[in-house]
Amino acid sequence: MKSDGCRNWRESLGAHALGQLPEDERAGLEAHLEGCPECRAELEALAPVARMLPLADPDRFSAAPQPPPELAGQITAMIREESRSRRRRRLRFSLGLGGATAAVAAAVLAIFILPGGGDPSLDQRVKFGSLPPGKKISATLQPHPFGTEIHMYVGGFRTGVLCRVSVRGPDGVQLPAGTFRYRSEVHDVAILSSALDISRTRALVVRVGRRTFVAPVRREGAA
Numbered sequence: 001m002k003s004d005g006c007r008n009w010r011e012s013l014g015a016h017a018l019g020q021l022p023e024d025e026r027a028g029l030e031a032h033l034e035g036c037p038e039c040r041a042e043l044e045a046l047a048p049v050a051r052m053l054p055l056a057d058p059d060r061f062s063a064a065p066q067p068p069p070e071l072a073g074q075i076t077a078m079i080r081e082e083s084r085s086r087r088r089r090r091l092r093f094s095l096g097l098g099g100a101t102a103a104v105a106a107a108v109l110a111i112f113i114l115p116g117g118g119d120p121s122l123d124q125r126v127k128f129g130s131l132p133p134g135k136k137i138s139a140t141l142q143p144h145p146f147g148t149e150i151h152m153y154v155g156g157f158r159t160g161v162l163c164r165v166s167v168r169g170p171d172g173v174q175l176p177a178g179t180f181r182y183r184s185e186v187h188d189v190a191i192l193s194s195a196l197d198i199s200r201t202r203a204l205v206v207r208v209g210r211r212t213f214v215a216p217v218r219r220e221g222a223a
Helices: 004-010 013-017 023-034 037-055 071-089 099-112
Strands: 124-127 136-144 147-155 162-168 174-181 190-194 203-208 211-216
Touching: 004 023, 004 037, 013 023, 013 037, 023 037, 037 174, 136 203, 136 211, 147 162, 147 174, 147 203, 162 190, 174 190
Parallel strands: none
Antiparallel strands: 124 136, 136 147, 147 190, 162 174, 162 203, 203 211
């Protein structure tokens, strides 16, 4: 269970993941992490995002991306619905990214995502076969200069379950693309990004809770 004390520690997780936390604060945070599995889990989620930051090349982009105008309204609606759900069920569900996680993820998105979309004719649709009854997973991959943008569609799973998405390259190595919480009452698309070029992507891997699903990605020019 989260304690009020965790809130202060979580504000330092982003700096710790980036190796920018002062020595005196780091010692206290590491002592807290030894006894707090929830903060450790959030730090583990931050680690792959922090490793992606050095891959960004700001010189390749001419302008900073602007969020879509409807984003503020969507976030407000989600927060309002979350508040209503808490009052009805007296349960607390995470929105998928804690405060520190959101801060680092926002930095990555600001560097990686370009204004405007790519060429729709180059998009690839990925379908997952052999899914359990009632479960749905699919994705659309969009090529960009920074790598691959991934639009994830998940349905039929337990509300609040953590979904981890990664891409597998030709050498079999998997690169993380991001995480999100599945919410059955919100019909929306999770948009993630990977530094791996779509032409080098061989498979899309989605871990929903403790179950892992893999779908092959066709190579460019393949039939």
